[in-house]
Amino acid sequence: MTTTAEATNEPGPEDGRLPVADARQSWQRAARLLRPQKAALVVTTLLLLTGSGAALLIPLVLGRIVDAVLDNSSMSQITAYAGVVITAGIVSALLLRAGGRLLVVCLQSALAGLREEVFAAAVNLDQDTIEDAGTSDVVSRVTGDVEAITGAVSGVLPRFVQAGFTILLTIIGLAALDPWLALAALIAVPVQAFTTARFLRRSRPLYRRLRREESDRGQTIIEAVRGADTITTARAQTPHLQQIAIRSLTAVETQRETTRARNRFNAGLNLAEFLGLAAVLAVGFWRASEASLSVGAVTAAALFFHRLFDPISALLSSIDDLQRAAAGLGRLVGVLHARPHHQPCQQIADSSIRIRSLAYRYSPATHDAVASINLDIPHGTTTVLVGVSGSGKSTLAQLIAGTLKPSTGHILIGGVPATEATNRGRRAVLLVTQDTHLFTGTLADNLRLADPDATDNALWEALDAVGADWAPDLVDGLGTVLGHDLDDARIQQLALARVLLADPPVVVLDEATAHAGTGNALDTAVRAVIRDRTAIIVAHRFTQAETADHIIVLDRGHIHEHGTHTHLLGQPDSTYARLHTAAHRADAI
Amino acid sequence: MTVGRMLRIALLRSRRGWRLAASTLGLVLHQAGEAAVPILIGVVIDQAVVRRDAGALALWLGVLGVVFVVLSVSYQRATLGMVRTYGHGEHDLRQLSVTRVLHPRGRSTYRSVGEVLSVTPSDTFRVEGVAWSIAQQGATVAALLTASIALLVISIPLGIGVLVGAVVVLFGMQVLARPLEIVGMAEQGSVAAASQVATDTMSGLRIVRGLGAQDEVVRRYRVASAASLRGAVTAARKLITYQAASTAVSVIYLGTLALAAAWMATRGHITVGQLVTVIALAQFLQGTLAHIGTFGANWAHKRASARRLHTLVADPFALPDPKPDTDPRGNAVPLAWVSDTGVIEAIPGRLVGVRVDGAATARASSAKLGLRIPPAPGEVHVHGIDALDIGPDGYRAMVAAPPHDATIFTGTLRENVTGPGQPWDERVVRAVALDDVIEHLGTADAPIGENGRRLSGGQRQRVLLARALHAPADVVVLDEPTTALDPLTEQHVAEGLRGLERTIVVITSSPLLLNACHQITDLTTNDVTTRLHAGAAGGDPVTEGAR
Structure with a gap:
């Protein structure tokens, strides 16, 4: 058989x-x-x-x-x-x-x-x-x-x-x-x-x-x-x-x-x-x-x-x-x-992001998933992407992370195309999506994917920083073989701990915390991960936008509105303001 | 229920026993025919070649032809019958185990998906393999018997010698094969190791690439591949050594037999043709004996499989048997849950919110309301009756409470949303903003891929929400149904749920969703807020305080 x-x-x-x-x-x-x-x-x-x-x-x-x-x-x-x-x-x-x-x-x-x-x-x-x-x-x-x-x-x-x-x-x-x-x-x-x-x-x-x-x-x-x-x-x-x-x-x-x-x-x-x-x-x-x-x-x-x-x-x-x-x-x-040509790597100058006349379509038959995007994201700031499903948030996030190649236009990370951006021999941009996957093996195996040479101490520090307070209770510590009964929120804590271990200059979080629900155990983890980095966050929750340096509202693949929280709130008929009102009223309950 | 029952189903149910017996008989006939071929070679040499008799040559070649027809036809009928016996037996065992896994009363012991899957296809396959073992054992014994009878006819001491020798060789083979089988299992495991790493990596490939960890996973694969290589080589070497040893044992048997028969021929106890028959039969038996050494060890594996299968099928139920005569009262509350802090009740045609402090509480609450974990007696009532008395089947006909992370099945969008025989409800589709999922796919009848792979997380969640609302139940219980939605879509869905005029209980911590509810109960404090007549977008909530 x-x-x-x-x-x-x-x-x-x-x-x-x-x-x-x-x-x-x-x-x-x-x-x-x-x-x-x-x-x-x-x-x-x-x-x-x-x-x-x-x-x-x-x-x-x-x-x-x-x-x-x-x-x-x-x-x-x-x-x-x-x-x-x-x-x-x-x-x-x-x-x-x-x-x-x-x-x-x-x-x-x-x-x-x-x-x-x-x-x-x-x-x-x-x-x-x-x-x-x-x-x-x-x-x-x-x-x-x-x-x-x-x-x-x-x-x-x-x-x-x-x-x-x-x-x-x-x-x-x-x-x-x-x-x-x-x-x-x-x-x-x-x-x-x-x-x-x-x-x-x-x-x-x-x-x-x-x-x-x-x-x-x-x-x-x-x-x-x-x-x-x-x-x-x-x-x-x-x-x-x-x-x-x-x-x-x-x-x-x-x-x-x-x-x-x-x-x-x-x-x-x-x-x-x-x-x-x-x-x-x-x-x-x-x-x-x-x-x-x-x-x-x-x-x-x-x-x-x-x-x-x-x-x-x-x-x-x-x-x-x-x-x-x-x-x-x-x-x-x-x-x-089918092996692709070897991807060239270039050292980035800094962690700023520069996007010019960017467009992407998944196949020639479809229309553009994102189009005419021009954007400058300064070094060390946090930018939040907001928009309905299908507005192009995830596509833009993947383009910045270099996992998709622009159809036209370009994205430069520290002066280098996103697909080639490297920092000290490692990928300069790391992407965490809402896809959770627990790799077979021990807790340490799951974490060392990001940095094979990390010490046990480094692993514990990363776990502590993302609020994985359940980890010290494991019977075999870092050597514990994790079962598939670990819930999505904890698996995602591991994903964020991996980012800390890899320590990239730029991090892209694409609805990375969606699984945790709204009573959020992952907020600490996200805060730890975006600290001292250029961060792009695809928000699934409104509150994430309020503390961001920059907010971009996408609509059908285009930048519809952008600015700071206060700036966007100042325009009462903006989509952002409408959303904020709804969320704010909800919070009052 | 016993292990024996598994085997009885495998071998005897639906008159399989007769078919298995007939097929075994066919294989016996085939082996007897195969054993007759060397005998006939001896007869031809004896009657035709030695005596130079052309008539005898024609006659015995004709007999040889008849034997070939018999052995060929009986083999064909037997294999066809075996495939039917085997296929249907395996089918029955598989259905039995899946039926148990899907039993409404659930299991009181936790078993991981992987554990169940290792039993359901693999062990059922192995248990049914018993049918083949029986038929093949029968055929081998038949071959041995035919050869022995022929030899006994030629010479009684020679026949007895051959039989005793065969038993000794058989025993020797069993001893040789035992370590091979025991170690073999471990090696099989290491051969599969590389595949496991490969599957694991490919399932998490997006994460690996997002992390730029390709080099590290390739390194890990190399380690697993090297282990697989060692396993494969060790297993193959063991097998080759076993084959060499069994060849050596059987060639000693052949040589000794030939010597004994030649001695008897020189003494005139047997003819030269009979000598040829003995030698040809010994050569035939050498091949047959070399095959059967592993039967005993295989049987042990099959018993172990039958035991595992039985353990799965005989798992105790989590929920008690329903009580008979439990007719729901029409005017009672459709669903009432006595939580630790107070009573939560569904309101006909309204959206009732249960505010929880986190995902774990939400999962535990919805598991109870879906009877996935048994509630305490008196904890959950439908139309005034204890859920445990109505039983899972009757309860679930009235209350639809799917898990938060419900499974998306391979198929089209429509198949995943509508239950069997349920029409597609456009109002629901609009309420949960499924329109843009349909637009993304082109049509509701487009396949959505394994685990809904062609959809984003938010799209998958809306498919599950639409499915829950298509359930033909009085009350729908939703467990954090909007966690993967963006705020704008969540707002739309919240308003949609409120406007549906269905009896819905939603367990959530999302302010946007709670804001749309007609009534909210906080699970921790049991504070109840009612806003029955207010629209989602306006009006001041009325707090009634704790009941």
Whole structure:
């Protein structure tokens, strides 16, 4: 059964997907990864070849035993042959073990290098590229595809290589006994080729559909479990259970269809086995009577061919898995192709912000999200952005933070474009949004994202400054593994503590305190974070505006009003004044 | 309910038992056929090649053909039957566990989402795997028996020797496989470590980028990837070593058997053809035996899975059984909550505010009013009856109290707002300012992405608010429904809620929202302020003081 992540693997027809490398590019990359291990791979091949060769001695010597019995040879001769069978088997097992272990090490190390490279490329992709492609596409590549290839590399590939060697050597062995026997065995090949080609053609769309259906089912179950409270409160159990049931039964039906396809494939393989075995026996009969081939040789030939049943089905049925792994490789290498040009970095002169004729649109088809923005924000001041949903506050915040690139115009932080602004080797502008995410790991892991070298003392100071008074009560202190029962407000305190640790000259808070509600535990934290910094705050709460140095009211992407609190209040018909009146009256209750 | 019951559902429910038996029989027939192939090789050599008899060759190749037809057809029928048994069994277990998770009476033990999700898809999958184990064990035993019977026919001591040898080899394989399975689980975990870090990072990627911490997360990924590499290599090495050991054991078995049979042939106890049959069968058994070593250890894992599944399904309920015959009285207050400080009552057609001092109080209050945590007896009443007596289902039909952080489901905006079979209410849509969400998406029938990813926090909150107001209940309880809204939108929503003439209780600390309420109770002091006839934008509030 496939994992949920793997299920979204198939490259879809949707626009905006990340690129997928073609077979040639994938193989070039694979070859480059394996090049340093060339010597080890040669040794591996030799070990596997000699191992498979030693195993072939077994049926040959068993045939000799039959001949020895027919010739009334001595028992010591027969015992010696039996000894050779056992020795050949053990030597073969040891050689195959050594070869297999070496092969796994070579391939897994190369794969680890590849996945690390892909992951680094993925986290550095353009934000636009990721959002267009969908995070799930990126996630499925760095998880599902990586796992599919890991599985193939450890399991399928060594089996495939070994089966291939065994088949090749067996045909050579048969030819050595008698060329006609080898020819007889080859009768099976056209049947196998036809069956396999038909199976691959028919099964691929079926497997793709099955993976999609299983992923849909998994998705519905995950949502039902995550949303259990929501569902029970709304008494919506029945529709949700029905949806899971429908999806699950659909997947079962598709699984039956794939089984039927696989059955037809197996029937074809069985036919080939029968034809080949019957031909080997018939030709052996003919050669034994006409060309005085020994009974032992015919026995050995039949045993040879019988031994091939397992490796052949292993080889042919793993073709599909290997093709899927190859598709996964193409998608991994594709991420490397999407890698953006390395972003240049420039040291900022100070922490002032200068915006000139700035406009941004998310795609050419839409209208401007923000337009004709001109703004100067002095060093060390706090500016609050106010406006209704969709007025462009968040877009402007992200542009200042440098996570979006202006369509036209420019934003300079201390004289440097926002996307390149760096201070002492670190990003000059940090952005905290209302997206909360608790990273897996300890409290310290969550904080040291901002500054890997921070001391424990620095971490405690930052926690204290943001008012995380719950932290000292944790059983294992900074080493406590945080659970997902930590509420959003506390997760956000950690986000703000990270800003203190990173200590950037400019900070952008995009509704960063929205989760805390209005009885606000995060006010202290925000005050600590904006102190001695240039701060841009997208306000979700009116009171944040009152203490700001500068207020900007946005309306449909334009600056509608701006000024200080007192200045804007002085214009009674301003939007700001209207808001203030409403809020002020509310406060009086 | 017992662990055994999980297995009974997996194997026997809805006449699955018969199908499983038939499929097992099919696989048995298939394996018997596979075992017949080497026997027939010996017969052909004996009857045709040694005696140079062309008629015998034709006859026995014909028999070989029939055996192939039987083994191929029986395998196909069996796998098709197994997929059905397996698929439906897993389906039933999955539905059973999800039904329990979604049970209205809730759970008294806390289980994280991750814990439940590790049981629901993975353990149900493993428990149902028992069906495969049974069929495959049966087939392997059949192969062993066929081979032994054939050998017993050839020579009784040889047959007994083969059987005893097979048992010894089987036992040896089990011993070899046990450490492999025990350590294997830990290694599987470390292989998944890199994926976990990757998923975690990608879910928090905006934060990572906002922080410029890409280098640090790449460093962490490298550490996890190196651990995964070690895990994968160790696991693969163990498996390879196990395979090598089992090959060695079975080749010793093969060699000894061949030697014994050859000795008997030289003594004239068996024919040369029978010798070939013995050797071919030994070679066949070598392959079969190498496969079955891991059965025992797998069985232990499956029992553990069945136990976990059972624990989840048998979790005690949080809420008591409802009492029968609890008809609500029509004229009583639709919802009354006896809080620590006083009584809070819903007023028909009005917006009632409950002022709280923070998010934690709001969450706890709405959890009680939504019966997500059980209230004390007599604490919550609907139409004059104790909520616990009516039971969660009857209560929730009258009171809709969704959690503050309710889940957005994958689907369209409309599917997320309207309950099943509920029409789309334009008045509600306007009241909660959903218009601009629709404008943002283009249409109400546009998908809003996993967890509503295509929406901003404020937009998601308005979707949840619209959903709560679409609930077909007498009373709607809202828990801080405007925390992610900007002041202008919040003002609009507050006025909209007041104007809806629905029976609403809103738990909040937002002055803008409280200002729009017809009546406000402070949860800490129990001061009640009534402004029944005042518009949101004017009029002096009347404070009645504590009741």
